[in-house]
Every structure is written in structure tokens, then in C-alpha cells.
Amino acid sequence: MPHQCTSCGRTFADGSKEMLSGCPDCGGNKFQFKPAEAVDREGSGAGGRSGGSGASTQKKRPADAPETEGDRGRGTTGATRATPDANKKSADQSAVDRAAATVRDWVGSGGESGTATETAKSSTEARSQPDDDSTVAPEDSAQASARRDVVSREELPEDPPENAVQASTGEPTTARTSTDGQTPTEGESAPDAPGDAATRDESRQPAPADDNVVDAPDDENPGLEDLREELNSQFESIRIESPGQYELNLMELYEREEYIISLQEDGKYVIEVPDAWDAADR
Amino acid sequence: MGLFTNLKDSVSRVTDKLFSAQEPKRIGIYGPPNAGKTTLANRIARDWTGDAVGPESHIPHETRRARRKEDVEIERNGKTVTIDIVDTPGVTTKVDYEEFLDHDMEKDDAVRRSREATEGVAEAMHWLREDVDGVIYVLDSTTDPFTQVNTMLIGIIESQDLPVLILANKTDLEESSVQRIQNAFPQHETIPLSALEGDNMDEVYEKIAEYFG
Structure with a gap:
């Protein structure tokens, strides 16, 4: 902080x-x-x-x-991300809900501008997306860039690490798909091989994280x-x-x-x- | 029907006038450092109020806080315009204390001046966004006007639809080229002057009355 x-x-x-x-x-x-x-x-x-x-x-x-990115930058989330399970997801859900609420608070209070609105929108969309495991893993890699595209790190507030891990594993992942209708730009769109994708995801994880190092604490x-x-x-x-x-x-x-x-x-x-x-x- | 419309029009014209009489337009004097903004502000203020606005100097960034002179009444052709003059710090994209060292300044003073100048630019940009109704853009006609700062500021001013008067200052100097400034900003009228010598101030006041009256 x-x-x-x-x-x-x-x-x-x-x-x-x-x-x-x-x-x-x-x-x-x-x-x-x-x-x-x-x-x-x-x-x-x-x-x-x-x-x-x-x-x-x-x-x-x-x-x-939504204090996700700081931790992502430190690479702590990689492992967590590779093991998607039901509990995690409900936790994710609540984390994201809170994130969305937060964003709405901001927007409501007039303290934020256009970008925040976008975030709110995409979070909401994200929640309405069906999440089956096959999509979660490959989309994880897109998450970093998705968030980078939608809202910069500077626009996200800080939070304790537990939430950070959860929030970054969950819904924002699907935000990319919902907005783009596309799988990650890396081109590795293999949702049919979830296990594979998960491992690859782990190895890929450092890349977007590195990109963010510039503005990560x-x-x-x-x-x-x-x-x-x-x-x-x-x-x-x-x-x-x-x-x-x-x-x-x-x-x-x-x-x-x-x-x-x-x-x-x-x-x-x-x-x-x-x-x-x-x-x-x- | 027509009578009513006319009546309404003239009433609103009167109220408009009342309002403009109550609230003098705030005119920001902008430009790069050392263009002669303060010299001009002082010249205008002295000519019409008898006071000066602030100290002038040949060292860049002498003005590091925006200074205001209120209720400057300028008379032209029987018409009176009242404006508030805001003399702003010179706008630049880079401030380096080392340039002050050439002017016999101690390092500490130079660093402080540099920091204040930076804050001054932030302030000037903030005024431009919020607080000015028109701009007098002062350029040193002995230097190249094609700079990032000039292009950006003129662009911002245009995007805000603010009336802007471009002044080609320092015409008393040999290297002065008014034409170069006219070429740089052909979409605006350029008025040559020497704020230091007081040359061509009549035309400047005429244009101020015309643009900001």
C-alpha cells in the first residue's frame, strides 16, 4: 500500500x-x-x-x-489458477460480485469515469456467462490482457491477498470472451483439451504478468x-x-x-x- | 407574435449584457517560457490600471504561479471591454534545473525553481481547462513556432472553442519573423508587437476588444 x-x-x-x-x-x-x-x-x-x-x-x-493485479504481478496466482474447483468458483463469484459492487459504488458516487463503467459492465456480463471448466482454463491467460485492456491497474484499488487470488481466478476471465467473442490472442484456443490448456496456462502465466511488471508494485x-x-x-x-x-x-x-x-x-x-x-x- | 419574439430577444440581449458586465471575461495569457507573457501582461495592466502584474526577467520560468489582474478596462473606439488578465507560467514539456545554472544560480535554487516551474505548468494547464474564457497566445517571433507545446496548446484551445489571439512578440529584435508564425497558425490572426517597447499595442488592444469584448 x-x-x-x-x-x-x-x-x-x-x-x-x-x-x-x-x-x-x-x-x-x-x-x-x-x-x-x-x-x-x-x-x-x-x-x-x-x-x-x-x-x-x-x-x-x-x-x-479487486486488488488482483498486484498479486498477479508477483506470480502467486499461477498455481491457484491451474486448479479450478467448485468451491473456488463460488468464492470467486462472491469476490467478483464484490468487485462489481465496488465499481458500481464508484460510478454511483461519481468518483470514477468511463473506464469504471466499462469494468462494471464487463463484470456483469462476465457473471452472466456460463462457466464450465473447459472454458475457464484457456481463458485464464486472456484474463490478464483482458483486464489490461478494459481497466488499467491504476484504476483498481488494493486489497488483501486472499481476495486477490480469488478475484483474479474467477469471472474476469470470461469477460474477455463476452466482450470479444474470441479466445485469447495467443492463438492457443484449445478448449477441447482443458488439462493441456491448464498446464500451458501455467507456463504462459508469467508472460502477461511480466508485461504488467512495469506498473506492479x-x-x-x-x-x-x-x-x-x-x-x-x-x-x-x-x-x-x-x-x-x-x-x-x-x-x-x-x-x-x-x-x-x-x-x-x-x-x-x-x-x-x-x-x-x-x-x-x- | 413577431412583436413578442422581438421583445423577448431584446430582453435576453439586455440580460446578456448585464451578465457580461458583471462578469469580466477571464483572459489567459499563454505561451512557452520566455515569450514575453509577463511583459505583455504588465504592459496591458500598466496602460489601463497603472499597476503591474508581476516581475519580468530574461531567465525562463520567472512566472511560476498564475497571476491575475482583475477588472482591466480597455477602451477602444468608444467601446469599453473589461477583462481579467491571467498571466500564466510558461508551458513546456521539459523543465531542467541545469538551464538555470547558466544564469548564475546556485544548484539548490535552480532545483527549487525547476520544481516550482513544473508545478506552475500544471497550474497553467488546469486554468486552461477550467478557468479561462479566452486566450492571448504569446510567441517569441525570433524562435521557431513549430513546437509540440505550441501545437498542443493551440489544439486544446481550438477544441475548447475559446477565442484566441496570437501575438508575435519581440518584433524589436532583428531575428524576428512574424511571417513564420503566420505560416505556423494560418487559421488564426497573428498580430505583431513588441511588448517591451510598446510597439503596435494599439492594434493589440483593438483586437482584444474585438475578440473578447
Whole structure:
């Protein structure tokens, strides 16, 4: 959970949009960036916290359900994915349901834009798809690219690992088929040989994961370099080459509703919070 | 029937006028760094209000926060236009502290300036999206106008349907080429001027009244 509110300490997933409207807990708009390893070293305190306090329901959910990709990036899901079974699937179902609910929450609250709507749509479609085992395995490989196509990692909130595994095994898989009407682009469309496909799937798994490594939170070296890279992949609007050297993506800067009003070299930054202004006006 | 329509039209015209009188148009002065935006803003502000907008300098990114001068009343041909002038930081795709080192600046200061300039660009882009009703686009006529920044900004301005006036500044310099700017943006009118010397400001004010009045 690389982003942390500096006033109340609440953490946010890398890529979470929750914080874009200010910290939901305390309304603060100053955050610091914490690399993945630093968080791990803290004894998975953050993960434990969000897992344990299921009481905070709705608010918590966005932080729970769809945190799939971080784990996928770390390659933990490969094995799980190769053994599809009924229990897993019902778990998947609920995970995906929650993911869809989350997305709907976002859309409902107006905090998200078009992409989120698309995700919601495809999740819903996904659930309506028949899932027989023969289709699950080969489609798994498409899942990564499907999700990459539909919604970028930045748009998915963080969650604890258990859910991550489940969510990534399940329905989004079929999202690809439902939207494209096609099997994976890899061309290995062999749904008639599920076992085969499953093994192949496992071997193929690293490929899409590698593709995603760019924006997955890395476990190594929380040095300033990495930190900058993290920030860069997050806020594509401003790339920090080194202290005092910046590259700006004008289009991104122009299109963003919120904007960075203060940059600091230690990974801290201040964003303007449009929603907070609205609230103050009311 | 016709009478009513006319009446309605004239009523709405009056209310329109009232509204425009209450809310002066906010005109953003945009352009790359060192094009003379602040010099122009100061010239306009001094000519019509007596005050300046902000410090000018030959070092790029002198303006790192948008500065506003409100209620600038410009009179042209018996007509008065009231505008708010927003002088924005120069827009660029790259900020490097090393370019400031050439201007006798300590590294720390240069790095800070660079960071502030970056924040300034973010602010300028944000203003462009939300807060301006028209744009005065200032270009240094001694430099090549075919840049990514110019193309992108003019494109954004056009896509927003904002009225835009392109000024070819620094005509007092020998290398100035107004034609080059006209060629770059043939879809817009280009007005030559020297904000520093005050050359051709009459035409500039005329056009401001015409475009933003």
C-alpha cells in the first residue's frame, strides 16, 4: 500500500483513486508514497488491518475486492489458477460480485469515469456467462490482457491477498470472451483439451504478468529511483527524471480533474481536491 | 407574435449584457517560457490600471504561479471591454534545473525553481481547462513556432472553442519573423508587437476588444 495519508496514516493501494478526492477518513490532501517493500517490512500491518476490520463495510470494500493485479504481478496466482474447483468458483463469484459492487459504488458516487463503467459492465456480463471448466482454463491467460485492456491497474484499488487470488481466478476471465467473442490472442484456443490448456496456462502465466511488471508494485529496492518510477507510472502527467528535472505530459495535466499542486522529492506530493472544495462550498 | 419574439430577444440581449458586465471575461495569457507573457501582461495592466502584474526577467520560468489582474478596462473606439488578465507560467514539456545554472544560480535554487516551474505548468494547464474564457497566445517571433507545446496548446484551445489571439512578440529584435508564425497558425490572426517597447499595442488592444469584448 504505497500511498499513505500523512495526517491520519490511512494507506491506499498503488493506483487507488480513492485518495484523489482527499482521504476518505480525515479529508487530508497530503500523502506520502511508500514503496511496497517498506510496507512489507512493517510486518504486513496494513494488510492485517484492512483484513481484520471487516466492520467498516462499504468503505472497506473498494479496498478489498479487486486488488488482483498486484498479486498477479508477483506470480502467486499461477498455481491457484491451474486448479479450478467448485468451491473456488463460488468464492470467486462472491469476490467478483464484490468487485462489481465496488465499481458500481464508484460510478454511483461519481468518483470514477468511463473506464469504471466499462469494468462494471464487463463484470456483469462476465457473471452472466456460463462457466464450465473447459472454458475457464484457456481463458485464464486472456484474463490478464483482458483486464489490461478494459481497466488499467491504476484504476483498481488494493486489497488483501486472499481476495486477490480469488478475484483474479474467477469471472474476469470470461469477460474477455463476452466482450470479444474470441479466445485469447495467443492463438492457443484449445478448449477441447482443458488439462493441456491448464498446464500451458501455467507456463504462459508469467508472460502477461511480466508485461504488467512495469506498473506492479515491486518488492525490491525501495530506493529513491524506484520510488520515482512508481510515482511516474502513477502520475503520468509529471515524470521526475531526477531532482530538478521533470518531463511533463501536457495532455494528461490538462485532462486531469485534480492536479498536483506541490511536488516533493521524497515522494510526497499535494494534490488539489476538487470534491473537498465542493463540500466546503455546500 | 413577431412583436413578442422581438421583445423577448431584446430582453435576453439586455440580460446578456448585464451578465457580461458583471462578469469580466477571464483572459489567459499563454505561451512557452520566455515569450514575453509577463511583459505583455504588465504592459496591458500598466496602460489601463497603472499597476503591474508581476516581475519580468530574461531567465525562463520567472512566472511560476498564475497571476491575475482583475477588472482591466480597455477602451477602444468608444467601446469599453473589461477583462481579467491571467498571466500564466510558461508551458513546456521539459523543465531542467541545469538551464538555470547558466544564469548564475546556485544548484539548490535552480532545483527549487525547476520544481516550482513544473508545478506552475500544471497550474497553467488546469486554468486552461477550467478557468479561462479566452486566450492571448504569446510567441517569441525570433524562435521557431513549430513546437509540440505550441501545437498542443493551440489544439486544446481550438477544441475548447475559446477565442484566441496570437501575438508575435519581440518584433524589436532583428531575428524576428512574424511571417513564420503566420505560416505556423494560418487559421488564426497573428498580430505583431513588441511588448517591451510598446510597439503596435494599439492594434493589440483593438483586437482584444474585438475578440473578447
